[in-house]
Amino acid sequence: MNSDKLSEALYNKYIAPTKKQRTSAIGIEIEMPVVKLDGSAVEENEVIAAADEFRSEFSFREEGRDEDCNVNTMTDPQSGDNLSFDCSYSNLELSLGKGEDLNEIYSRFVKYYKFLQGVLAKRNCTLTGMGINPHYNINHNKPVPNERYRMLYHYLHSYHKYEDTINMRFHDRPDFGTFTSASQVQLDVSHDELIDTLNVFGMLEPYKSVLFANSYLPEYPDYLCSRNMLWERSMQGYNPHNVGMFSQKLASVDELIEYIKSQSVYCTMRDGRYIDFKPTAVRDFFTLDKLSGEYYDGKTYQTTEFSPQESDLQYLRTFKFEDLTFRGTIEYRSSCCQPIKDVMTVAAFHTGLSSQLGELKELIESDTTIYTHGYSAAELQNLLSMRELPPFIDRKGLSSQLIRILDAAADGLNKRGKNEAHFLDPLYERAERLTNPAMELVSGLENGEPLDKFIEEYGRL
Numbered sequence: 469m470n471s472d473k474l475s476e477a478l479y480n481k482y483i484a485p486t487k488k489q490r491t492s493a494i495g496i497e498i499e500m501p502v503v504k505l506d507g508s509a510v511e512e513n514e515v516i517a518a519a520d521e522f523r524s525e526f527s528f529r530e531e532g533r534d535e536d537c538n539v540n541t542m543t544d545p546q547s548g549d550n551l552s553f554d555c556s557y558s559n560l561e562l563s564l565g566k567g568e569d570l571n572e573i574y575s576r577f578v579k580y581y582k583f584l585q586g587v588l589a590k591r592n593c594t595l596t597g598m599g600i601n602p603h604y605n606i607n608h609n610k611p612v613p614n615e616r617y618r619m620l621y622h623y624l625h626s627y628h629k630y631e632d633t634i635n636m637r638f639h640d641r642p643d644f645g646t647f648t649s650a651s652q653v654q655l656d657v658s659h660d661e662l663i664d665t666l667n668v669f670g671m672l673e674p675y676k677s678v679l680f681a682n683s684y685l686p687e688y689p690d691y692l693c694s695r696n697m698l699w700e701r702s703m704q705g706y707n708p709h710n711v712g713m714f715s716q717k718l719a720s721v722d723e724l725i726e727y728i729k730s731q732s733v734y735c736t737m738r739d740g741r742y743i744d745f746k747p748t749a750v751r752d753f754f755t756l757d758k759l760s761g762e763y764y765d766g767k768t769y770q771t772t773e774f775s776p777q778e779s780d781l782q783y784l785r786t787f788k789f790e791d792l793t794f795r796g797t798i799e800y801r802s803s804c805c806q807p808i809k810d811v812m813t814v815a816a817f818h819t820g821l822s823s824q825l826g827e828l829k830e831l832i833e834s835d836t837t838i839y840t841h842g843y844s845a846a847e848l849q850n851l852l853s854m855r856e857l858p859p860f861i862d863r864k865g866l867s868s869q870l871i872r873i874l875d876a877a878a879d880g881l882n883k884r885g886k887n888e889a890h891f892l893d894p895l896y897e898r899a900e901r902l903t904n905p906a907m908e909l910v911s912g913l914e915n916g917e918p919l920d921k922f923i924e925e926y927g928r929l
Contacts, residue, residue: 485796544757556646596927599683600803816891820877
């Protein structure tokens with residue numbers, strides 16, 4: 469596929485959908501750790517049994533089974549709500565079908581969550597609202613037994629092949645996908661606002677680190693938000709254009725397409741089997757006659773060669789903080805799972821600000837609180853993910869700017885006329901105190917409070 473044809477294919481996949489009529493619908497995905505209350509490892513069969521009870525209670529339709537014939541994804545045909553497991557059976561995900569009203573979406577979540585907590589409690593398990601499973605070093609951390617997650621697990625563990633050939637320091641937790649939990653929201657984006665949205669929300673990321681950090685990992689004690697680091701210093705970050713933030717402001721749709729060409733493909737399917745291979749930039753991938761990769765034959769991994777096909781574009785899976793999807797939406801991916809009582813804060817924050825793009829742009833582009841000290845947005849995002857704020861940042865000024873941003877989000881929600889701004893209330897307290905769930909956890913643990921207290925507290929509605 470030549471460069472012009474590739475540009476056309478990428479335009480049709482990613483850009484053309486943004487020209488269709490836009491809505492105000494919201495899609496929310498909430499991943500939650502499953503924890504065994506007696507401090508032992510979560511047993512997959514117990515979680516699967518709880519999911520089966522859930523499916524029966526709510527008449528969800530079976531959508532997929534793992535290789536042991538366990539139903540592991542199910543959907544409500546009316547609402548589009550879905551229950552699945554992200555990477556492992558100790559990470560349960562509720563994807564709430566597109567809705568127009570955050571209150572209505574939340575009421576569905578509450579209904580599902582209460583039932584799940586009841587059936588899990590019978591098995592001495594619980595869900596909780598943390599970005600890192602608090603028993604990550606106790607659980608089995610095995611991938612869900614299916615083609616996709618086995619491939620991903622194998623790919624992430626392949627980093628040893630590249631340690632001496634790439635200027636990158638990999639972490640040693642390639643199993644991180646099995647114990648990290650996110651709160652993600654998808655919002656429609658119009659073609660006219662696409663570039664501004666990516667640029668402005670990218671510059672917002674350092675502020676989000678302060679508000680939403682909730683993934684403390686003792687191996688990396690400086691970080692309050694370790695999830696992003698775990699992605700960036702893994703095989704997912706072999707090509708830095710696949711993860712994190714855009715390194716510079718985008719000027720046009722054409723530049724965005726060129727950026728997508730620079731992102732890497734690392735897997736595809738042939739004959740019903742996933743093949744993973746050395747990450748290869750899209751613009752290079754389609755110039756090759758053959759590539760070599762590995763696939764699982766049911767017993768061991770085998771080497772194979774294959775030729776690129778245009779259909780391989782569907783396997784271009786990136787993990788940008790602001791990820792443009794083929795649906796004409798932007799998926800905001802950088803936020804950790806939040807304490808369950810604050811579960812709607814991430815969606816409310818992004819929904820409100822997405823309709824206040826002009827005001828948010830002015831707030832961010834005129835910012836002197838963090839953006840006048842010689843650091844890029846990506847560097848600031850990393851710095852503000854740390855436990856200690858950089859000494860050059862004025863704490864009072866940071867708090868005031870966060871409140872201005874939250875006021876803009878509240879204005880956006882109020883204009884929707886659906887009484888949704890109350891979901892932002894917990895964020896105002898965090899902004900005033902410059903705290904977040906991870907900071908509260910670390911402070912409590914250091915003061916002798918037991919981890920079990922936070923598992924219960926962060927799992928409470």
